[in-house]
Amino acid sequence: MRRLKIKEILTTGQPGDKILVKGWVRTKRESKNVNFIALNDGSVIHNLQVVADTSVYDAKLLHDINSGAALSVTGVLAESQGSGQRLEMIAEDIMILGKADPDRYPIQPKKHSLEFLRENAHLRFRTNTFGAVFRIRHAMAFAIHKYFNEKGFYYLHTPIITASDAEGAGQMFRVTTLHAQNPPLTEDGKPDFTRDFFGKPTNLTVSGQLEGELGAMALGEIYTFGPTFRAENSNTTRHLAEFWMIEPEMAFYDLKDNMDLAEEFLKYLIDYALINCSDDLQFLAERLKQEEKNKPMNQRSMDLLEKLSFVSQSDFVRITYTEAIEILKNSKPYKKNAFQFPVDWGIDLQSEHERYLVEKHFQRPVILTDYPKEIKAFYMKQNDDGKTVRAMDVLFPQIGEIIGGSQREEELEKLEKRMKEMNIPIEEMWWYMDTRRFGSAVHSGFGLGFERLILFVTGMGNIRDVIAFPRTPKYAEF
Protein backbone atom coordinates (compact mmCIF):
# COMPACT_ATOMS: atom_id res chain seq x y z
CA MET A 1 0.00 0.00 0.00
CA ARG A 2 1.26 3.45 -0.87
CA ARG A 3 2.02 5.65 2.11
CA LEU A 4 0.02 8.86 2.20
CA LYS A 5 1.26 11.99 3.88
CA ILE A 6 -0.98 13.48 6.51
CA LYS A 7 -1.22 16.72 4.56
CA GLU A 8 -2.74 14.79 1.68
CA ILE A 9 -5.04 12.76 3.93
CA LEU A 10 -6.47 15.78 5.69
CA THR A 11 -7.14 17.70 2.48
CA THR A 12 -8.35 15.01 0.07
CA GLY A 13 -9.03 11.91 2.20
CA GLN A 14 -12.55 10.44 2.22
CA PRO A 15 -14.29 8.23 4.79
CA GLY A 16 -13.79 4.60 3.83
CA ASP A 17 -10.35 5.11 2.29
CA LYS A 18 -7.91 2.42 3.38
CA ILE A 19 -4.51 4.00 3.89
CA LEU A 20 -1.03 3.66 5.29
CA VAL A 21 0.61 6.43 7.34
CA LYS A 22 3.94 6.75 9.07
CA GLY A 23 4.86 9.36 11.60
CA TRP A 24 5.75 10.24 15.16
CA VAL A 25 3.45 10.16 18.17
CA ARG A 26 2.71 13.58 19.61
CA THR A 27 0.31 12.51 22.35
CA LYS A 28 -1.67 9.47 23.32
CA ARG A 29 -4.94 9.71 25.22
CA GLU A 30 -6.05 6.52 26.88
CA SER A 31 -9.42 5.41 28.09
CA LYS A 32 -10.84 2.00 28.86
CA ASN A 33 -12.04 0.97 25.44
CA VAL A 34 -10.11 3.12 23.05
CA ASN A 35 -6.79 4.95 22.69
CA PHE A 36 -6.34 8.13 20.69
CA ILE A 37 -2.95 8.66 19.11
CA ALA A 38 -2.10 12.07 17.65
CA LEU A 39 0.30 11.25 14.83
CA ASN A 40 2.41 13.82 12.99
CA ASP A 41 4.61 13.22 9.95
CA GLY A 42 5.94 16.73 9.42
CA SER A 43 4.01 17.33 6.22
CA VAL A 44 1.64 19.75 7.97
CA ILE A 45 1.19 21.20 11.40
CA HIS A 46 -1.96 19.14 11.95
CA ASN A 47 -1.94 15.66 13.41
CA LEU A 48 -3.88 12.64 12.26
CA GLN A 49 -5.99 11.15 15.04
CA VAL A 50 -5.42 7.42 15.04
CA VAL A 51 -8.06 5.45 16.98
CA ALA A 52 -6.98 2.15 18.48
CA ASP A 53 -9.56 -0.19 20.04
CA THR A 54 -7.98 -1.52 23.24
CA SER A 55 -9.61 -4.93 22.79
CA VAL A 56 -7.88 -5.43 19.42
CA TYR A 57 -4.30 -4.64 20.39
CA ASP A 58 -1.80 -6.19 22.71
CA ALA A 59 -1.47 -4.15 25.92
CA LYS A 60 2.32 -4.21 25.60
CA LEU A 61 2.11 -2.67 22.13
CA LEU A 62 -0.21 0.12 23.28
CA HIS A 63 2.00 0.69 26.29
CA ASP A 64 5.03 1.31 24.08
CA ILE A 65 3.26 3.95 22.00
CA ASN A 66 4.65 6.99 23.78
CA SER A 67 5.27 10.56 22.75
CA GLY A 68 8.11 10.53 20.24
CA ALA A 69 7.73 6.93 19.04
CA ALA A 70 7.71 6.31 15.29
CA LEU A 71 4.73 4.33 13.99
CA SER A 72 3.54 2.75 10.82
CA VAL A 73 -0.24 2.41 10.79
CA THR A 74 -2.71 1.04 8.30
CA GLY A 75 -6.39 1.64 8.76
CA VAL A 76 -9.57 3.10 7.38
CA LEU A 77 -10.54 6.74 7.38
CA ALA A 78 -13.77 7.65 9.11
CA GLU A 79 -15.65 10.81 9.92
CA SER A 80 -14.57 11.77 13.40
CA GLN A 81 -17.06 11.42 16.22
CA GLY A 82 -15.12 14.00 18.17
CA SER A 83 -15.19 17.68 17.29
CA GLY A 84 -11.49 18.39 16.92
CA GLN A 85 -11.07 17.10 13.39
CA ARG A 86 -13.00 16.18 10.26
CA LEU A 87 -11.38 12.80 9.71
CA GLU A 88 -9.72 10.21 11.84
CA MET A 89 -8.19 6.85 11.16
CA ILE A 90 -9.50 3.62 12.65
CA ALA A 91 -6.32 1.61 13.06
CA GLU A 92 -6.24 -1.94 11.71
CA ASP A 93 -2.56 -2.63 12.05
CA ILE A 94 -0.04 -0.71 14.15
CA MET A 95 3.69 -1.27 13.94
CA ILE A 96 6.14 0.50 16.21
CA LEU A 97 9.11 1.46 14.05
CA GLY A 98 11.10 3.07 16.85
CA LYS A 99 10.29 3.38 20.53
CA ALA A 100 10.96 6.50 22.58
CA ASP A 101 11.74 5.84 26.23
CA PRO A 102 9.40 8.21 28.11
CA ASP A 103 11.87 8.56 30.98
CA ARG A 104 14.51 9.96 28.65
CA TYR A 105 12.69 11.56 25.72
CA PRO A 106 12.95 15.30 26.37
CA ILE A 107 10.01 16.55 24.30
CA GLN A 108 7.08 15.97 26.62
CA PRO A 109 3.46 16.64 25.76
CA LYS A 110 3.51 20.00 27.49
CA LYS A 111 4.64 23.53 26.83
CA HIS A 112 8.39 23.95 26.69
CA SER A 113 10.39 27.15 26.80
CA LEU A 114 12.20 28.17 23.63
CA GLU A 115 15.44 28.19 25.64
CA PHE A 116 14.99 24.55 26.61
CA LEU A 117 14.15 23.59 23.03
CA ARG A 118 17.24 25.43 21.80
CA GLU A 119 19.33 23.09 23.95
CA ASN A 120 17.48 20.25 22.27
CA ALA A 121 17.76 21.63 18.77
CA HIS A 122 18.15 18.12 17.38
CA LEU A 123 14.63 17.26 18.51
CA ARG A 124 12.85 20.58 18.44
CA PHE A 125 11.64 20.05 14.88
CA ARG A 126 9.14 17.70 16.49
CA THR A 127 7.25 20.55 18.13
CA ASN A 128 4.47 22.52 16.49
CA THR A 129 6.33 25.80 16.72
CA PHE A 130 9.55 24.63 15.13
CA GLY A 131 7.75 22.49 12.59
CA ALA A 132 5.95 25.65 11.49
CA VAL A 133 9.09 27.79 11.51
CA PHE A 134 11.11 25.40 9.38
CA ARG A 135 8.34 24.74 6.90
CA ILE A 136 8.04 28.49 6.46
CA ARG A 137 11.81 28.84 6.18
CA HIS A 138 11.77 26.30 3.36
CA ALA A 139 8.89 28.08 1.62
CA MET A 140 10.76 31.39 1.78
CA ALA A 141 13.94 29.88 0.33
CA PHE A 142 11.89 28.40 -2.49
CA ALA A 143 10.04 31.69 -3.09
CA ILE A 144 13.33 33.56 -3.35
CA HIS A 145 14.53 31.34 -6.18
CA LYS A 146 11.10 31.47 -7.80
CA TYR A 147 11.00 35.27 -7.70
CA PHE A 148 14.42 35.77 -9.20
CA ASN A 149 13.95 33.05 -11.76
CA GLU A 150 10.70 34.65 -12.94
CA LYS A 151 12.50 37.99 -13.26
CA GLY A 152 15.35 36.57 -15.31
CA PHE A 153 18.03 36.71 -12.62
CA TYR A 154 20.72 34.04 -12.59
CA TYR A 155 21.71 32.23 -9.40
CA LEU A 156 25.45 32.76 -9.10
CA HIS A 157 27.49 30.74 -6.62
CA THR A 158 30.05 33.06 -5.15
CA PRO A 159 32.92 31.50 -3.19
CA ILE A 160 32.67 30.54 0.47
CA ILE A 161 36.44 30.74 0.90
CA THR A 162 37.89 34.08 -0.07
CA ALA A 163 41.27 35.75 -0.02
CA SER A 164 39.76 39.20 -0.14
CA ASP A 165 39.62 41.04 3.16
CA ALA A 166 38.56 44.30 1.64
CA GLU A 167 34.85 44.15 2.14
CA GLY A 168 35.18 45.40 5.67
CA ALA A 169 31.86 43.92 6.67
CA GLY A 170 33.23 42.47 9.88
CA GLN A 171 35.70 40.19 11.58
CA MET A 172 36.42 37.09 9.53
CA PHE A 173 37.07 33.44 10.28
CA ARG A 174 40.53 32.43 9.14
CA VAL A 175 40.70 29.34 6.92
CA THR A 176 44.03 27.53 7.15
CA THR A 177 45.62 24.12 7.14
CA LEU A 178 48.72 25.39 8.94
CA HIS A 179 49.45 23.84 12.31
CA ALA A 180 47.93 25.99 15.05
CA GLN A 181 50.89 25.73 17.47
CA ASN A 182 53.82 25.30 15.11
CA PRO A 183 53.11 26.99 11.78
CA PRO A 184 56.03 27.43 9.37
CA LEU A 185 57.51 30.85 10.02
CA THR A 186 58.87 33.58 7.79
CA GLU A 187 62.27 35.14 8.51
CA ASP A 188 60.68 37.72 10.79
CA GLY A 189 58.88 35.06 12.81
CA LYS A 190 55.34 35.37 11.46
CA PRO A 191 53.24 32.48 10.12
CA ASP A 192 54.30 31.83 6.53
CA PHE A 193 51.09 31.82 4.56
CA THR A 194 52.90 31.16 1.30
CA ARG A 195 53.12 27.61 2.63
CA ASP A 196 49.43 27.48 3.54
CA PHE A 197 46.93 25.55 1.41
CA PHE A 198 46.08 28.47 -0.86
CA GLY A 199 49.50 30.11 -0.65
CA LYS A 200 48.01 33.16 1.01
CA PRO A 201 45.76 34.03 3.96
CA THR A 202 42.15 33.05 3.36
CA ASN A 203 38.87 33.49 5.20
CA LEU A 204 35.24 32.46 5.17
CA THR A 205 33.26 34.94 3.16
CA VAL A 206 31.48 37.84 4.80
CA SER A 207 29.61 38.73 1.61
CA GLY A 208 29.36 37.56 -1.97
CA GLN A 209 28.78 41.07 -3.24
CA LEU A 210 32.13 41.85 -4.87
CA GLU A 211 32.09 38.61 -6.85
CA GLY A 212 28.40 39.17 -7.48
CA GLU A 213 29.21 42.44 -9.20
CA LEU A 214 31.54 40.57 -11.55
CA GLY A 215 28.67 38.31 -12.56
CA ALA A 216 26.20 41.16 -12.96
CA MET A 217 28.59 42.98 -15.29
CA ALA A 218 28.16 40.17 -17.82
CA LEU A 219 25.02 38.23 -17.02
CA GLY A 220 23.02 41.36 -16.32
CA GLU A 221 21.11 40.38 -13.21
CA ILE A 222 22.34 37.81 -10.74
CA TYR A 223 21.74 36.86 -7.13
CA THR A 224 23.64 34.87 -4.57
CA PHE A 225 21.98 32.93 -1.79
CA GLY A 226 24.34 31.17 0.54
CA PRO A 227 25.96 31.00 3.94
CA THR A 228 27.93 33.96 5.24
CA PHE A 229 30.22 34.17 8.24
CA ARG A 230 31.06 36.90 10.73
CA ALA A 231 33.45 36.36 13.61
CA GLU A 232 32.02 39.29 15.55
CA ASN A 233 31.50 38.77 19.24
CA SER A 234 27.92 39.91 19.07
CA ASN A 235 25.40 38.38 21.43
CA THR A 236 21.98 39.55 20.39
CA THR A 237 18.67 38.17 19.20
CA ARG A 238 19.49 39.41 15.69
CA HIS A 239 23.04 38.13 15.00
CA LEU A 240 24.61 34.81 14.09
CA ALA A 241 28.20 33.83 13.31
CA GLU A 242 26.87 31.75 10.40
CA PHE A 243 23.85 33.05 8.55
CA TRP A 244 22.33 33.00 5.10
CA MET A 245 22.21 36.01 2.87
CA ILE A 246 20.53 36.85 -0.40
CA GLU A 247 22.49 39.34 -2.51
CA PRO A 248 21.11 40.42 -5.88
CA GLU A 249 23.34 42.54 -8.10
CA MET A 250 22.00 44.24 -11.21
CA ALA A 251 23.66 45.97 -14.15
CA PHE A 252 22.03 49.19 -15.36
CA TYR A 253 20.02 49.64 -12.12
CA ASP A 254 20.32 52.97 -10.34
CA LEU A 255 19.37 53.51 -6.71
CA LYS A 256 15.69 53.99 -7.48
CA ASP A 257 15.55 50.76 -9.49
CA ASN A 258 17.32 49.11 -6.58
CA MET A 259 14.73 50.35 -4.08
CA ASP A 260 11.87 49.32 -6.34
CA LEU A 261 13.30 45.83 -6.58
CA ALA A 262 13.89 45.52 -2.83
CA GLU A 263 10.35 46.62 -2.02
CA GLU A 264 8.72 44.41 -4.63
CA PHE A 265 10.88 41.46 -3.56
CA LEU A 266 9.99 41.73 0.13
CA LYS A 267 6.29 42.06 -0.64
CA TYR A 268 6.43 39.08 -2.96
CA LEU A 269 7.98 36.94 -0.23
CA ILE A 270 5.46 38.04 2.39
CA ASP A 271 2.56 37.39 0.03
CA TYR A 272 4.00 33.99 -0.81
CA ALA A 273 4.04 33.11 2.88
CA LEU A 274 0.49 34.38 3.42
CA ILE A 275 -0.81 32.28 0.55
CA ASN A 276 1.26 29.13 0.96
CA CYS A 277 1.93 28.89 4.70
CA SER A 278 -1.42 29.91 6.14
CA ASP A 279 -1.77 26.95 8.53
CA ASP A 280 1.67 27.45 9.99
CA LEU A 281 1.28 31.22 10.16
CA GLN A 282 -2.06 30.87 11.88
CA PHE A 283 -0.51 28.62 14.49
CA LEU A 284 2.36 31.04 15.07
CA ALA A 285 -0.02 33.99 15.23
CA GLU A 286 -2.10 32.25 17.88
CA ARG A 287 1.03 31.29 19.80
CA LEU A 288 2.21 34.89 19.73
CA LYS A 289 -1.15 36.14 20.92
CA GLN A 290 -1.06 33.78 23.91
CA GLU A 291 2.44 34.89 24.74
CA GLU A 292 1.51 38.57 24.58
CA LYS A 293 -1.36 38.17 26.99
CA ASN A 294 1.18 38.60 29.76
CA LYS A 295 2.43 41.89 28.37
CA PRO A 296 0.95 45.29 29.15
CA MET A 297 -1.43 46.62 26.47
CA ASN A 298 0.94 49.21 25.03
CA GLN A 299 3.75 46.70 24.47
CA ARG A 300 1.66 44.22 22.51
CA SER A 301 2.35 44.01 18.82
CA MET A 302 -0.07 43.68 15.96
CA ASP A 303 -1.47 40.27 15.11
CA LEU A 304 1.06 38.43 12.96
CA LEU A 305 -1.22 37.96 9.96
CA GLU A 306 -2.42 41.57 10.12
CA LYS A 307 1.17 42.76 10.32
CA LEU A 308 2.20 40.77 7.25
CA SER A 309 -0.79 41.92 5.21
CA PHE A 310 -0.20 45.48 6.28
CA VAL A 311 3.43 45.46 5.17
CA SER A 312 2.63 43.79 1.87
CA GLN A 313 -0.01 46.42 1.09
CA SER A 314 1.60 49.64 2.28
CA ASP A 315 4.08 51.74 0.34
CA PHE A 316 7.46 51.87 2.00
CA VAL A 317 8.44 55.40 3.01
CA ARG A 318 11.51 56.64 1.13
CA ILE A 319 13.48 59.48 2.68
CA THR A 320 17.08 60.56 2.74
CA TYR A 321 19.34 60.28 5.73
CA THR A 322 19.39 64.08 5.92
CA GLU A 323 15.59 64.21 6.08
CA ALA A 324 15.60 61.51 8.74
CA ILE A 325 17.96 63.55 10.90
CA GLU A 326 15.59 66.52 10.57
CA ILE A 327 12.61 64.40 11.62
CA LEU A 328 14.54 63.05 14.60
CA LYS A 329 15.60 66.53 15.68
CA ASN A 330 11.97 67.67 15.60
CA SER A 331 10.74 64.58 17.46
CA LYS A 332 9.27 64.51 20.94
CA PRO A 333 11.87 62.11 22.37
CA TYR A 334 14.65 64.34 21.05
CA LYS A 335 13.16 67.45 22.59
CA LYS A 336 12.52 65.62 25.86
CA ASN A 337 16.09 64.29 25.82
CA ALA A 338 14.69 60.76 25.79
CA PHE A 339 17.16 59.41 23.21
CA GLN A 340 20.16 57.77 24.79
CA PHE A 341 22.43 58.66 21.87
CA PRO A 342 22.95 62.06 20.24
CA VAL A 343 21.37 62.96 16.90
CA ASP A 344 23.56 64.92 14.53
CA TRP A 345 24.23 64.90 10.81
CA GLY A 346 27.13 62.51 10.30
CA ILE A 347 26.40 60.02 13.07
CA ASP A 348 25.28 56.50 12.34
CA LEU A 349 21.65 56.04 13.36
CA GLN A 350 21.19 53.97 16.49
CA SER A 351 18.55 51.29 17.05
CA GLU A 352 16.43 53.72 19.04
CA HIS A 353 16.45 56.22 16.17
CA GLU A 354 15.53 53.64 13.55
CA ARG A 355 12.80 52.34 15.86
CA TYR A 356 11.36 55.80 16.30
CA LEU A 357 11.20 56.42 12.56
CA VAL A 358 9.65 53.06 11.70
CA GLU A 359 7.46 52.29 14.69
CA LYS A 360 6.40 55.74 15.90
CA HIS A 361 6.75 58.37 13.20
CA PHE A 362 5.85 56.54 9.97
CA GLN A 363 4.47 53.27 11.35
CA ARG A 364 5.48 51.36 8.24
CA PRO A 365 8.71 50.14 6.59
CA VAL A 366 11.15 52.93 5.77
CA ILE A 367 13.92 53.10 3.19
CA LEU A 368 16.66 55.52 4.17
CA THR A 369 18.98 56.72 1.39
CA ASP A 370 21.99 58.92 0.77
CA TYR A 371 23.99 58.38 3.93
CA PRO A 372 27.19 60.28 4.77
CA LYS A 373 30.05 58.57 2.95
CA GLU A 374 32.09 58.30 6.14
CA ILE A 375 29.78 55.73 7.67
CA LYS A 376 29.38 53.56 4.56
CA ALA A 377 31.52 51.19 2.50
CA PHE A 378 34.05 52.22 -0.16
CA TYR A 379 32.15 50.82 -3.14
CA MET A 380 29.07 53.00 -2.82
CA LYS A 381 28.29 55.54 -5.55
CA GLN A 382 29.36 59.01 -4.49
CA ASN A 383 26.83 61.81 -4.87
CA ASP A 384 27.77 65.13 -6.45
CA ASP A 385 27.50 66.89 -3.08
CA GLY A 386 30.79 65.24 -2.12
CA LYS A 387 29.34 64.28 1.25
CA THR A 388 26.87 61.47 0.71
CA VAL A 389 26.66 58.14 -1.08
CA ARG A 390 23.78 56.37 -2.79
CA ALA A 391 23.18 53.86 -0.02
CA MET A 392 19.83 52.47 1.01
CA ASP A 393 18.79 50.68 4.19
CA VAL A 394 15.36 49.09 4.45
CA LEU A 395 14.15 49.30 8.04
CA PHE A 396 11.40 47.02 9.34
CA PRO A 397 9.46 47.25 12.59
CA GLN A 398 10.96 45.26 15.48
CA ILE A 399 13.94 43.88 13.60
CA GLY A 400 15.52 47.06 12.25
CA GLU A 401 17.72 46.85 9.19
CA ILE A 402 16.54 43.95 7.05
CA ILE A 403 18.22 45.08 3.81
CA GLY A 404 21.34 47.12 3.18
CA GLY A 405 22.34 48.07 -0.32
CA SER A 406 23.54 50.77 -2.67
CA GLN A 407 24.21 51.90 -6.17
CA ARG A 408 27.87 50.99 -6.76
CA GLU A 409 30.59 53.43 -7.75
CA GLU A 410 31.20 52.68 -11.44
CA GLU A 411 33.76 55.43 -12.14
CA LEU A 412 37.29 54.06 -11.82
CA GLU A 413 38.96 57.30 -10.68
CA LYS A 414 36.41 58.05 -7.97
CA LEU A 415 36.53 54.47 -6.75
CA GLU A 416 40.33 54.43 -6.56
CA LYS A 417 40.40 57.73 -4.73
CA ARG A 418 37.93 56.50 -2.14
CA MET A 419 39.78 53.22 -1.68
CA LYS A 420 43.02 55.08 -1.05
CA GLU A 421 41.29 57.28 1.53
CA MET A 422 40.01 54.20 3.29
CA ASN A 423 43.25 52.21 3.02
CA ILE A 424 41.76 49.46 0.88
CA PRO A 425 44.54 47.48 -0.88
CA ILE A 426 43.79 48.37 -4.51
CA GLU A 427 46.42 46.04 -6.00
CA GLU A 428 44.83 42.94 -4.45
CA MET A 429 41.50 44.07 -5.87
CA TRP A 430 42.69 44.26 -9.48
CA TRP A 431 39.92 41.91 -10.59
CA TYR A 432 37.26 44.13 -9.01
CA MET A 433 38.77 47.26 -10.58
CA ASP A 434 38.72 45.56 -14.00
CA THR A 435 34.91 45.80 -14.08
CA ARG A 436 35.36 49.59 -13.96
CA ARG A 437 38.17 49.45 -16.51
CA PHE A 438 36.37 47.41 -19.12
CA GLY A 439 32.78 48.22 -19.96
CA SER A 440 31.83 49.86 -16.70
CA ALA A 441 28.20 50.81 -16.21
CA VAL A 442 25.77 51.94 -13.56
CA HIS A 443 24.84 49.02 -11.35
CA SER A 444 23.32 48.33 -7.95
CA GLY A 445 22.60 45.61 -5.44
CA PHE A 446 21.61 44.79 -1.90
CA GLY A 447 21.86 42.17 0.80
CA LEU A 448 18.94 40.61 2.63
CA GLY A 449 19.59 38.68 5.83
CA PHE A 450 17.59 35.49 5.36
CA GLU A 451 17.14 34.79 9.06
CA ARG A 452 15.94 38.33 9.67
CA LEU A 453 13.32 37.84 7.01
CA ILE A 454 12.25 34.62 8.70
CA LEU A 455 12.12 36.41 12.06
CA PHE A 456 9.76 38.94 10.59
CA VAL A 457 7.55 36.46 8.77
CA THR A 458 7.25 34.00 11.67
CA GLY A 459 7.06 36.61 14.42
CA MET A 460 9.73 34.74 16.37
CA GLY A 461 11.81 36.87 18.72
CA ASN A 462 15.25 35.24 18.61
CA ILE A 463 17.29 34.58 15.49
CA ARG A 464 18.58 31.34 17.06
CA ASP A 465 15.07 29.96 16.70
CA VAL A 466 14.76 30.43 12.94
CA ILE A 467 17.94 28.59 11.89
CA ALA A 468 18.20 24.86 12.47
CA PHE A 469 21.58 24.79 14.17
CA PRO A 470 22.63 28.28 15.28
CA ARG A 471 26.28 29.26 15.45
CA THR A 472 26.97 32.01 17.96
CA PRO A 473 29.93 32.99 20.15
CA LYS A 474 30.84 30.03 22.39
CA TYR A 475 28.19 27.84 20.80
CA ALA A 476 28.59 25.28 18.00
CA GLU A 477 26.63 22.30 19.33
CA PHE A 478 25.12 19.74 16.93
Place this chain on the structure above:
RNA sequence: UCCCUAGUAGCUCAGUUGGUUAGAGCGGCGGACUGUUAAUCCGUAGGUCGUAGGUUCAAGUCCUACCUGGGGAGCCA
Protein backbone atom coordinates in the same frame (compact mmCIF):
# COMPACT_ATOMS: atom_id res chain seq x y z
C1' U B 1 32.78 43.46 24.61
C1' C B 2 29.59 46.44 28.19
C1' C B 3 25.04 46.83 31.40
C1' C B 4 20.91 44.19 33.74
C1' U B 5 19.03 39.49 35.22
C1' A B 6 18.63 34.30 36.29
C1' G B 7 20.63 29.22 37.49
C1' U B 8 16.43 24.65 43.02
C1' A B 9 13.03 17.51 40.45
C1' G B 10 12.81 15.62 33.31
C1' C B 11 10.21 20.80 32.37
C1' U B 12 8.13 25.65 34.44
C1' C B 13 8.68 27.79 38.98
C1' A B 14 7.90 28.87 44.71
C1' G B 15 11.18 28.67 48.86
C1' U B 16 9.91 34.51 54.35
C1' U B 17 14.68 38.78 58.38
C1' G B 18 20.15 32.69 57.26
C1' G B 19 17.31 27.96 61.35
C1' U B 20 14.80 21.05 61.90
C1' U B 21 13.25 16.24 57.14
C1' A B 22 13.63 21.59 50.25
C1' G B 23 7.70 22.35 47.96
C1' A B 24 3.88 22.92 43.82
C1' G B 25 2.08 22.35 38.88
C1' C B 26 3.14 19.88 34.48
C1' G B 27 5.58 15.51 32.58
C1' G B 28 6.86 10.10 33.96
C1' C B 29 5.13 5.58 36.32
C1' G B 30 0.74 2.55 38.52
C1' G B 31 -4.57 2.41 38.71
C1' A B 32 -9.73 4.08 37.41
C1' C B 33 -12.86 5.75 33.39
C1' U B 34 -18.37 4.53 27.36
C1' G B 35 -14.97 8.77 22.23
C1' U B 36 -10.59 11.73 23.94
C1' U B 37 -8.61 16.71 21.94
C1' A B 38 -1.59 18.95 25.51
C1' A B 39 -8.63 14.40 28.53
C1' U B 40 -10.34 13.75 33.60
C1' C B 41 -10.00 11.49 38.66
C1' C B 42 -6.97 8.70 42.50
C1' G B 43 -2.13 7.17 43.90
C1' U B 44 3.33 7.20 43.41
C1' A B 45 8.62 7.81 42.50
C1' G B 46 11.82 11.69 41.56
C1' G B 47 16.74 16.83 44.22
C1' U B 48 25.02 16.85 45.28
C1' C B 49 19.87 23.71 45.21
C1' G B 50 25.32 25.83 38.25
C1' U B 51 30.88 25.20 39.94
C1' A B 52 34.83 26.52 43.39
C1' G B 53 36.09 29.15 47.54
C1' G B 54 34.58 32.20 51.86
C1' U B 55 31.53 34.29 56.24
C1' U B 56 28.60 31.78 60.19
C1' C B 57 26.97 27.63 65.72
C1' A B 58 24.01 27.05 61.11
C1' A B 59 23.87 28.72 53.86
C1' G B 60 19.14 27.00 48.58
C1' U B 61 19.20 31.93 51.16
C1' C B 62 24.90 36.31 52.60
C1' C B 63 30.03 37.51 50.09
C1' U B 64 33.87 36.66 45.99
C1' A B 65 35.39 34.45 41.46
C1' C B 66 34.22 31.56 37.41
C1' C B 67 30.73 28.91 34.02
C1' U B 68 26.09 28.86 31.49
C1' G B 69 21.21 30.83 29.93
C1' G B 70 18.01 35.13 29.00
C1' G B 71 17.13 40.54 28.03
C1' G B 72 19.22 45.20 26.41
C1' A B 73 23.38 48.00 24.02
C1' G B 74 27.39 48.24 20.47
C1' C B 75 28.73 46.03 15.43
C1' C B 76 25.72 44.69 11.46
C1' A B 77 22.43 41.29 7.77
